[in-house]
Amino acid sequence: MDKLMKFIDAHADEYVKYLVELVKIDTHDIEHGIGGGREKEGQLYMKQLFSSMGASRIVEDPLTEDVILACREKYHEGNLGHAYDDRFNVYAEFTGCGSKSILFNGHIDTMPVGDPEKWEYDPYGGIITGGRLYGVGACDMKAGLMGAVMAVKAIQDAGLELPGTVKFASVCDEEGGGNGSLVAAMHGQKADAVVVCEPTDYELVAAHMGWVFFKIETEGVAVHSGLKIGGVNAIDKTVKIMRALEELEHRWLLTHKHILLPPPSGNVGVIQGGEAGSTVPNYCCIQLCVHYLPGMTYDEVVKDYTDTVMRCADGDEWLREHRPKISIYQTGNPFEMDLAHPFVEAFKTSYERAMGEPVRIVGSPAGCDSRTWRNIAGCPTLQYGPGRLAQCHAVNEYVEIKQYLDAIKIYANLIMNYCA
Template sequence: MANKYSKQIEDTIEKNKQKYIDHLLKLVSIDTHDIGHGIEGGLEGNGQEYLIQVFEEMHADEIQKDPLTEEAIVKCNELYNEGNIGHNYENRFNVYATINGKSKKSILFNGHIDHMPADNLEHWKIDPLKPEVIGDKITGLGVADMKAGLMAGIMASMVLQDAGIEFPVTVKYATVCDEEGGGNGSLCAAMNGVKADAVVVCEPTNYELIVAHMGWVFFQVEVSGIAVHSGLKLAGVNAIEKAGILMEAIDRLEHKWLLKYKHPLLPPPSSNVGVIYGGEAGSTIPDYCCFKTCVHYLPNLMSREQVIKEYTDAIYERCQGDSWLKEHMPKITTYQQGNPFEMELDHPFVGAFKNAYTDALGKEVKLVGSPAGCDSRTWHNIVKCPTVQYGPGSLEQCHAVNEFVTVDQYLDAIKIYANLIIEWANEE
């Protein structure tokens, strides 16, 4: 049975939907992209200032700027093996807002305001920073990943205000930077004491509720050789060919993991070679080759330390079977990482979300896992908050040309979030 406010929420969204869409269009029009995966910086500042204006218009009881700092990330890395060190934080700050409710019981909506820069501009139908509603789609850079989710969470509170519904619980917001660089924004929030009784990470989930995601580690492997003219090939050592031998070794490790580890909600662990470079000309034996990989691994069944050890062991053991590599071991480093996440399915917050979804859409939500990691791990693993992941859009639209969410996905997310605020108050 739907809660007593669900029809009022639905009617209010229908009446004011253009206002809620316009807020999203405005946010998407502001360039907030990361530079070099956040290592070189980010342009989130203007977008955060706009959200402060929105919170001020909503008469939020508390609004706070929180600059990202290297100190917080170093501490997080030491304590939790999380955080990506060495990023540029100039004019990069989180924004936290609180709207007090009848109860001190709280719910927090989390989203990242940064997005990847636009690629393949010639294939975009529109200027990526001039978002448009085209048919049933809201198209623009960063709209799926994840400005629609971030704004939908904020608009859920605006809906309650527009409907004249008293907030039954305290609603909090953490809009963060540098997620695309590995999640440093939410990690800073965690280290600075931001918390709530429950958290929704508003990443796109395509009408499904994500309750688990995989962990990841990025590796860089550098291989040396001896450069000579290609006509003297036997006098040289081809670093690209030696790198290929090592790629075969990690493929065998991936196959071993595939047979050993199973998870009911997630795909098997995997390793992907995403970048390879080396050599200068077809007529020269290359004396250097570097390849970069990403490993995704499973929660509770595998650990970051285990993955790093087994990965490096597989490479070094293969080197023992090659006379050159045995004496010239490759250099292996990691440069980004994030732990996996898995929510307890019997927690009351999961039940509250299920009820809110049914209140809003009249059907049951499907619980799934995600191969892509996100900030859910931070709120669940470090802050120790019950956490779920739900938002408008789909993973396929993240970082895509002509990125979009449908109008219905966006408005339905607002409806679900508003009902969730009510249901969380009702959940014992």
Template sequence: MTNQINTKLKETLEKNREEYIGYLKDLIAIDTRDLGHGIDGGLEKEGQEYLIKLFEKLGADVKVDPMKEEVIQQFYKDHGEGNLGHNYDDRFNVYASFKADPSKKSLMFNGHIDVMPPGDETLWDNPPFEPIIKDGILYGRGTADMKGGLMAAIMAVKLLKDAEIDLPGEVIITSVCDEEGGGNGSMQAIASGQRADGVVVCEGTDQELILAHMGFVFFRVEFSGIACHSGMKTKGVNAIEKAIKAINALNELEHKWLLKYKHPLLPPPNLNIGVIKGGTAGSTVPDECYFETCVHYLPNLMSKKQIEEEFMDTINRVAKSDPFLEKNPPKVTIYQAGNGFEMDLDHGLVNSFKNSFKLAMDKEVKAVGSPAGCDSRLWRSIAKMPTIQFGPGSLKMAHAINECVPVEEYLNAILIYANLILDYCK
């Protein structure tokens, strides 16, 4: 019977493929970018309004949840997660509920409507918000990150309706904003009480099943010095050289982590110096310098608190070893952070997804980890819900020029999600 249903779904998908592709193209054509990683606001409003109309057309109960700074502040206070001080003018989450038998399991699909700014649009082969298909690949900002996954979840419900197959249990779709700003939209969704028996975070996964991702902490470290002419260097204090001392010590800390921590699905913990700025001219001893770094750490084996403590201990040891820094200690700021994510490999939701993927694709899915963090951590670690991550698109396309997703990958995700709803919710 399962194979018969899958065959019916495939036939219905093929019959309606252009319609399902059209909905994704419509959403990509709407500019929903974050501004300054959400700090300066975001343009999600028009995209969310488009989805509200689509959800209502499909018969969902729809809830609009305006973003509120006080909610994120309380979330940060309660859970140590939250990116404060963002502009929330005209920014809101949308939750759609497709009701069914309350005695059956419920399943949530989580996706973010916001996208990263496209950057220099002259570098794109085609305007980023004018979706176009070339050689079976759909191009446009948000195709992979992650309007493809969000729309695939919506179309999975539509596919079941078009195939005249009843939902066995409730399906919830949470379209959130400000994910690119650190995940505040999903934090607000959790705070508002959005819950299900299982969650699928629809980020692009290269057709693999992600069951773990690394935690992350962003640090800025600022150094002062004494400026003077470079010909009189001994009269000044070089802030860049002080920063290099700290960077060398942090590289030693990273090496210690590499030797100590291993994970079956994830790469080793790492520390990347991504920005360094200081000085005004080669002939001037710089009196200011700062660097920014992102630390990626392993879930369960390491913690955010541990990373913060070991990072600060390293900076403090460098400062105490230097007479100038001891009197003028570096200033350390954490400006973004998120916990890691890990899901039990043999959980019922995981096994249900594997069954659904095999039924739809006639092959086994590969379970992997991801070095990049996303909202999976929030639904699993804070909302305490079984969570998996799967969606059309590739991580390497996220934030990239000429972002794209293969059309067949998007359509396959619709079929896989539809099978998962039937298998898990029953």
């Protein structure tokens, strides 16, 4: 393995070049996938790269609404109403001499640039300076996807034989909620183990929280503020509901805990209501995100929230007759990997061989496609990739070149160690 690590160092410029080429391709989601996405050219690039490396299998898998609908009905996962013209996943397979398989998952789509005037460097320029590669998606998560591909290429280039089958799932529409990996899992993509290559900054993510986005609407009666006694203030009624939800959160703090994750919580991120200080508002709406732990279920969270709002309404003369309207507009289940699983031990060993020190195992409050590969595909799954969470969706997004090259070494060690 020392020979392979030295080989990667000696060919670092070549492996960085492939990442630069991918970062230069615009693959951004439009309106979080609702308006479609520009992943096509990036996926064609990945197909050409896989072909040049001698992949035994390369497949295009178009994203379709019917698959997402079926996934939503069965697993409470999937974001409906997205546009899918020219949007497809790419799967590739490299057959080795052993029976074990490992799959690396990465999303090809990125967030939009935003205001290009705020960028110090061309967001599609692939600029390297100060040991960093700048560009949209450099961190989130083209470095992770390309790093895994370069791990296979390094093993090939060093004249070594793959000890098992290495698979790739380059997916679309992750930034729109993860529809690409959902399609992959629904269509049977799997392996003996999966690595989701999202940025983790030298930490190994073995759990993340689930989430449910709620919208709660409350009606009132509008009158002039001087005649307030004759109206019903929808904002006041909404505040009463928010206080009841705070009490639910306090109860959760006492009953739900996780060794790697923060406690479950709800955040009111949007509140809309009223037109003028002189008018009692007849409508108020809040939008909130609830993060919940492995061990809790979607049905439990929805029931707790719905029951809390309706109990609050039962205790209010107006709300008892004018029930708040509750709707759900996005969901994602939690993810958890058993730390005693042999795949976790294999990753720990591989990381230490590559980096010379133990890896730190953590949980993530932010969700990603790990949940899909663990919960739907049913695969042992871990999340590890180059880059820092703070760089995701950021102006002047970058990935450190050293982290990228270190990830190639870690992935290569994992392939050789786990698949043997």
